[in-house]
Amino acid sequence: MGTFSKIISALLVLTVLVAAGVWFTFETYTRSPMQKELRQIPLVVPAGASFNQIIDDMARQGALTHPYAFRLLVRLRKQQQNLKAGEYLLNTGWTPERLLKELVTGKGILYTLTFQEGLPWWVIAKKIEQQGFAKVEDFSRVIHDPEFLKKHNIPFPDAEGFLFPETYKLSKPREMNEASAEDVASMLVHMFWQKTAPLWGDSRPSPEVLKKIIILASLVEKETGVPEERERVSGVYENRLEMGMRMQADPTIIYGLGKSFDGDIRRTDIRNKKNKYNTYQHRGLPPGPICSPGLEAIKAALNPEQHKYLFFVSKGDGSHKFSKTLKEHNNAVRKYQLRRKK
Numbered sequence: 001m002g003t004f005s006k007i008i009s010a011l012l013v014l015t016v017l018v019a020a021g022v023w024f025t026f027e028t029y030t031r032s033p034m035q036k037e038l039r040q041i042p043l044v045v046p047a048g049a050s051f052n053q054i055i056d057d058m059a060r061q062g063a064l065t066h067p068y069a070f071r072l073l074v075r076l077r078k079q080q081q082n083l084k085a086g087e088y089l090l091n092t093g094w095t096p097e098r099l100l101k102e103l104v105t106g107k108g109i110l111y112t113l114t115f116q117e118g119l120p121w122w123v124i125a126k127k128i129e130q131q132g133f134a135k136v137e138d139f140s141r142v143i144h145d146p147e148f149l150k151k152h153n154i155p156f157p158d159a160e161g162f163l164f165p166e167t168y169k170l171s172k173p174r175e176m177n178e179a180s181a182e183d184v185a186s187m188l189v190h191m192f193w194q195k196t197a198p199l200w201g202d203s204r205p206s207p208e209v210l211k212k213i214i215i216l217a218s219l220v221e222k223e224t225g226v227p228e229e230r231e232r233v234s235g236v237y238e239n240r241l242e243m244g245m246r247m248q249a250d251p252t253i254i255y256g257l258g259k260s261f262d263g264d265i266r267r268t269d270i271r272n273k274k275n276k277y278n279t280y281q282h283r284g285l286p287p288g289p290i291c292s293p294g295l296e297a298i299k300a301a302l303n304p305e306q307h308k309y310l311f312f313v314s315k316g317d318g319s320h321k322f323s324k325t326l327k328e329h330n331n332a333v334r335k336y337q338l339r340r341k342k
Contacts, residue, residue, distance in 0.1 A: 035092040047085040063090045110169040117165040117294035118221045134181035152189045155207035161214040161289030164192035217301035221293035222251035230300035238304040247279035255290035
């Protein structure tokens with residue numbers, strides 16, 4: 001072999017060794033913690049930011065020690081267009097691969113949003129706004145939007161009753177607008193259908209049947225917090241419906257008064273026929289749910305207890321006294337109202 005050929009061969013071997021060394025160094029970089037000193041660094045990725053801008057921001061804040069290598073990693077994984085906007089809490093102990101996965105999946109910082117059973121939609125909307133997820137007016141528009149209701153199979157003029165009470169984990173939006181409101185509303189409604197799916201069996205109930213179930217469940221939710229009473233309360237309302245009696249449920253009057261309710265039901269409120277939710281004046285169930293009930297209340301609406309009770313009154317300790325006749329009920333009212341006054 002001539003001198004020139006030996007030089008070429010040596011250069012090729014050297015090139016291969018250098019390439020192998022570079023590749024080994026790069027692979028080691030992608031699988032090693034970015035820094036020995038562990039710190040958490042907040043990062044906000046604005047919508048529309050390029051991957052170069054995102055990397056520059058991370059480098060400026062000290063989340064990246066080798067931004068050029070991370071750029072190469074992003075390009076090799078073909079993720080330039082997949083970095084998600086959002087709010088992140090980065091850890092300098094992560095590997096570059098782990099960091100890239102975080103930015104691609106877009107999970108970011110997850111905040112807790114909790115709703116208890118029995119809240120009307122406007123209270124839910126206020127909580128959503130207070131915690132920075134969507135404005136009340138945007139949320140209201142979304143849950144009253146016919147297209148939104150049709151999309152989610154809601155048979156009412158709004159999503160009341162379908163905003164499922166649960167603890168949620170979600171990222172905060174860059175901006176509170178109608179899109180962020182729809183995201184939150186959709187999440188709540190999806191949870192409703194997910195949680196209730198086992199109750200429907202092979203197919204969901206018809207719109208008319210679903211209306212009755214959710215309205216009745218909302219009454220049960222507002223009338224008692226005692227688990228063993230739910231099916232009994234449901235049975236009372238079923239009995240009243242069958243007999244053509246009025247529901248005479250205080251929570252329906254309160255719902256009809258809406259945000260103007262000041263904590264007291266007055267005689268004028270009971271006599272007010274203009275309140276379409278006033279079940280002292282209007283027969284049958286109210287026109288819609290009066291809150292978003294929990295799963296146990298929905299189960300109770302589906303499985304009312306078989307009995308002959310037509311009345312119940314609060315004992316003052318959260319539980320109720322159930323009666324079959326008006327005479328029994330009046331005696332119970334006098335007994336427990338007198339006890340409360342004392």
